[in-house]
Amino acid sequence: xxxxxxxxxxxxxxxxxxxxxxxxxxxxxxxxxxxxxxxxxxxxxxxxxxxxxxxxxxxxxxxxxxxxxxxxxxxxxxxxxxxxxxxxxxxxxxxxxxxxxxxxxxxxxxxxxxxxxxxxxxxxxxxxxxxxxxxxxxxxxxxxxxxxxxxxxxxxxxxxxxxxxxxxxxxxxxxxxxxxxxxxxxxxxxxxxxxxxxxxxxxxxxxxxxxxxxxxxxxxxxxxxxxxxxxxxxxxxxxxxxxxxxxxxxxxxxxxxxxxxxxxxxxxxxxxxxxxxxxxxxxxxxxxxxxxxxxxxxxxxxxxxxx
Numbered sequence: 001x002x003x004x005x006x007x008x009x010x011x012x013x014x015x016x017x018x019x020x021x022x023x024x025x026x027x028x029x030x031x032x033x034x035x036x037x038x039x040x041x042x043x044x045x046x047x048x049x050x051x052x053x054x055x056x057x058x059x060x061x062x063x064x065x066x067x068x069x070x071x072x073x074x075x076x077x078x079x080x081x082x083x084x085x086x087x088x089x090x091x092x093x094x095x096x097x098x099x100x101x102x103x104x105x106x107x108x109x110x111x112x113x114x115x116x117x118x119x120x121x122x123x124x125x126x127x128x129x130x131x132x133x134x135x136x137x138x139x140x141x142x143x144x145x146x147x148x149x150x151x152x153x154x155x156x157x158x159x160x161x162x163x164x165x166x167x168x169x170x171x172x173x174x175x176x177x178x179x180x181x182x183x184x185x186x187x188x189x190x191x192x193x194x195x196x197x198x199x200x201x202x203x204x205x206x207x208x209x210x211x212x213x214x215x216x217x218x219x220x221x222x223x224x225x226x227x228x229x230x231x232x233x234x235x236x237x238x239x240x241x242x243x244x245x246x247x248x249x250x251x252x253x254x255x256x257x258x259x260x261x262x263x264x265x266x267x268x269x270x271x272x273x274x275x276x277x278x279x280x281x282x283x284x285x286x287x288x289x290x291x292x293x294x295x296x297x298x299x300x301x302x303x304x305x306x307x
Contacts, residue, residue: 004117004132005077005124009067013057017065017084020049024088050090058091063098078108078119079132080140086147096151103144103160111136113167114160115144116189128188129195131203135186136167136195139211145223154226158241161215161223167192168215182206183216221248227260229253236260237282243269253279 006012023046030039057065059074065082066074083099085091091099102108108119116134118125129135141164148157170192172181185204186195197203221227225246228237231254240262247261259274260281273281 001079001081001117001132003130004079004081005122006067006075006079006081008069008075010070011057011068011072012081013053013065013067014081014084016049016053016057017088017090020046020053020085020088020090023049050088053085053090054092054095057085058095060098063095063101065099077122077124078102080109080115080117080137080144083115083144083147086150087143089150093151100148100151100153100156103148103156111189112163112191113187113189114163115141120189127190129186129197131186131195131197134189134195135204136164136189137186137211138164138168138215142211142214142219145219149223154223154239155241158223158226161219164215165219165224168212183212184208185211221251227251233280234278235280235282237284239284247272 023042027039027042027046030036030042053065056068056072057074059066062078064078065085066076066078067081068074083103086096086099102110102119103115104110107121109115111120113136116125116136117132117140118134120134124133126133141160145157145161148154148160167187168183171187171194172183174181174192182194184194184206185208187193187204188195194204221229225248226239226241227248228239229235229251236258238260243262243264245261245263247259247263249259249261250257251259256275256277256279258276258279259272261272263270263272271283
């Protein structure tokens with residue numbers, strides 16, 4: 001975040017949260033390897049970071065996580081970095097509710113195009129983006145949306161993903177036919193179009209697929225459609241936000257193509273599935289009905305009403 005107004009930041013919330021995520025993953029690997037010492041070592045590191053981040057970086061008045069200076073004093077700016085603790089599962093339920101509320105607050109991070117890299121109430125916020133002074137970056141949106149999933153906020157995650165995709169599509173095919181569309185590294189926070197940065201014409205980079213693919217592919221599959229797929233476990237979890245015709249056809253899963261579609265038939269709503277190999281399928285409809293069943297190789301279908 002090259003020009004983010006984080007002057008004086010010495011202990012940064014994003015870096016320390018990322019360390020906590022790594023520690024949690026290493027502990028999980030220790031469990032898989034049945035190495036109790038390794039698992040305990042990294043679990044201890046995770047909880048140590050969790051305690052310090054929550055006690056030192058959290059501000060109850062702002063409902064946000066802040067960077068610290070060398071003297072471990074909180075700095076005032078609210079940046080997109082403050083949402084990394086969600087992905088690390090650091091805040092408790094009360095802190096998470098206060099933090100997530102900022103994502104719907106137009107005065108902070110609930111801008112028309114979610115989510116700006118700097119809070120809209122900051123004196124350094126720029127509606128033109130100006131790099132990390134307000135621009136919307138797909139990679140950071142992905143981080144925030146995946147953090148929302150950790151706290152079961154699937155509806156908000158889907159809503160924000162759809163809004164984000166709208167602005168990406170508008171940038172690709174502008175309403176003004178005189179403008180040439182493209183896909184960009186960063187976008188404006190308050191209206192359609194690519195972000196701007198004074199005296200730097202090459203910003204934002206076009207077709208910056210290293211991160212734009214997270215929005216156009218991953219968020220579409222995982223949050224708009226609602227499919228969460230694990231290759232090692234051979235599982236497909238589908239959180240269906242509402243009953244409508246949707247799904248995905250011939251999704252490639254490492255030498256296996258799967259098709260999962262919801263449709264309306266004469267008998268009611270049904271799900272049609274096709275897989276070349278055996279997978280286990282968990283369906284969660286409107287957070288009311290949940291069932292796990294195997295998808296045999298070949299085709300099958302089931303009525304939602306009978307779950």
